[in-house]
Amino acid sequence: MSENMGNSTKLPNWFTVVAVMALIWNLMGVMAFISGQTMTAEQLAALSEAEQNLHQTTPLWATIAFACAVFCGALGCLFLALKKAVAKNLLMVSLGAIIVQMFHAFFISNSYEVFGPGGAVMPVMVIIIAFLLVMLSNKAVKQGWIN
Secondary structure (H helix, E strand, O other), X not given: OOOOOXXXXXXXXXXXXXXXXXXXXXXXXXXXXXXXXXXXXXHHHOOOHXXXXXXXXXXXHHHHHHHHHHHXXXXXXXXXXXXXXXXXXXXXXXXXXXXXXXXXXXXXXXXXXXXXHHHHHHHHHHHHHHHHHHHXXXXXXXXXXXX
């Protein structure tokens, strides 16, 4: 007999597909973080002066927030795909870290001036997707889809 019999409802067919797609999305964030942290002098020199300044003046706390956002997001999605309730906590930490990171990007640094309105599209998508993943994990726990 399955250990999920009783209190849980049947896991929807789409759930695992969404969890895996979200994991891929978050792994792209991990790659973006690693790329930014391992940028060579030549790669940095290829950026505009304004972009170089943004990269070089990002405070440690904003970099730590970025790391927490992507790594907790990826782990959260991995645990979501594995149907483990710890995903909810990891995705909540990720969302909180994203908010801290974006606070720096939008209100402290001049990233909007450097990248313009088009530069706001990806950060807004990141916030929305992280929020939706937290909502999904909450629903999954309440519905008994993950434990």
